[in-house]
Amino acid sequence: MSQARHHADHRTPIRLFSSRAAGAWGAVRRCTDGHLVPGMRVLPVLVLAVVVFVDVAGGIWLPLLAAGPALAAATNGPRGVLGAGLLATTLGAVLGLEHGVPAGELAVVLSSVLAVTAASGLASALRGRRERVLAAVRSVAEAAQHALLQPVPETVGPFQVAVRYSAAAAEARIGGDLYAVVPTPHGVRLIVGDVRGKGLPAVQSASLVLGVFREAAYDEPDLLSVVGRIERSLARNLGPDDFVTAVVVGHHRSGHLEVVNCGHAPPLLISAAGDVTAVEPxxxxxxxxxxxxxxxxxxxxxxxxxxxxxxxxxTDGVTEARDHARAFYPLAAGVARHVSDDPAHTLGAVHDELLAHVGGRLHDDAALLLLRKRTADGQVPALPRTEVAL
Known part of the structure; x- marks a missing residue:
């Protein structure tokens, strides 16, 4: 880069190219969640081609050839890095001889390219190993999540249901928030909760709560008895400083819901007219x-x-999500903007707005569960009307 200061006429194109390449690379990394598209593997070769083009156009840019193998460490395996390094070394030798670069200076440049190639090859091998370990961790975590947070059907009894869940530990895709919707002989019952803490201990506590809830929801005719069984189980198994905030909801009689709020954030009631109200306990x-x-x-x-x-x-991972100015996400206002008759569409829009608010990465687990009354109790929803033209 020091030589760039002596070639003002070539400085701007190189800087523009570098900044655009870096921006494109960052966008690809964000959009693919760490998985590279095939076209990115040829990016080191394109960089080397640009360096050669600029060098032939009138400047000596040989040190920038090291950018090829360095970039290959992020886009290729060790063989790709070695290939980019050999190509960069060959191009450097040819261009150096063509420009009459002194042998000592050319040797230093080529040695630098080879050193960068060796370091980049090691970095690429370590990256590949970490990616394999990460893939194994994700596979185990996803299996645990499917067992713990079972998929929620789109319709349960007279309700439409939608769920959105994001774990702060994106690599593991699982966290301490919990939810469940259970149709029982006593009506539809559901729970949303947040375990104190993070990591495996929080997952263990969440599994305990969900296991007891699913069992008690079927057995206990009274919603308070369901909560009581969860409380007794946690009292026996949790540490003195551990706890779980939760809202337990039941639909037992026509036109009403039963709600038990145990230290959790108040649910939001959205009327058919679109008004949003917090249900304070x-x-x-x-x-x-x-x-x-x-x-x-x-x-x-x-x-x-x-x-x-x-x-x-x-869960509080939604309402406590902050933007760069440290402002909380306004959940009630966001719901009012995006509410519709389709709970999945509503939560999708709210979730996307939440991620945009925090800049794409949540710092706490976040769960959203939306319940919509679609029919009167005992009423079978009408099938879509089909007209046939004869």
């Missing part, structure tokens, strides 16, 4: 696992819920 209860310390028992909250109404449950 009338009788606040401590998080699950802390009832013995707080001495407060949860109580039922009855929520009117008519056809067309929607209920959004979420």
């Amino acid at each position: 009338t009788h606040p209860a401590p998080p699950l696992g802390l009832r013995a310390l707080a001495g407060q028992a949860p109580r039922l909250q009855h929520l009117p819920f008519a056809v067309g109404d929607q209920l959004l449950l979420y």
Whole structure:
């Protein structure tokens, strides 16, 4: 780069090319989540071609040939790096002899290219090893996630349901947030919760809560009894500083939902007209696992819920997501902007806006579950009408 300062007429094209190449590379890395498209493998050769073109046009840019193998470390395997290094060395020798570069200076340049090639080859081998380990970790994590967070059907009883989940540990794709929707003889029941902490201990606590919930939801006719069984199980198995915030919802009688809020963020009620209201708990209860310390028992909250109404449950990874100016994501306003009759479309738009708000990467696990009343209780939804032209 020091030689560039002595060739002002060639400095601008090279800088423009470098900045555009770097921007394109960053975009590809973000869009493909670390997986390279095949065309990126020839990028080192294109860089070498540009250096040769600029050199032939009137400047001596031989040190920039080292950019070829250096870039190949990020786009190719060790063989690709070696090939780019040999090509760069050959081109450097040919151009150096053509320009009459002193032998000592040419030897230094070629030695630098070879040294960069060796270092880049090692870096490429280490990158490939890390990618293989990461792929194995992702495979195990995805299997655990499928077992823990079972897929939610689009329709459950009289409801449409949609879920969006993002783990802060994107490499593992699993975290401490939890959700479940269970149709039972006592009506549809669902839970959204957030385990204190992160990593494997949080996943273990989440699996415990979901296991007890799925079992109790079928057995217990009373929603408070479901919450009580989860509380007793956590009291036996969690540490003294561990707890789980959760909202448990049940649909037992026509036109109403039963809500039990255990220290969790208040759900958002979206009316059929599109009005968004936070459902603050009338009788606040401590998080699950802390009832013995707080001495407060949860109580039922009855929520009117008519056809067309929607209920959004979420975790604090959504409302505590900050942008570069440290401003929180306005969830209620975002829901009001994107609400529709299709819960999956609504959550997709809100989730995309959330990621844009934080710049593409969440720093905490985030779960969104949207429930929409599509029909009256006991009513079978009408099939789409089909007209046939004869």
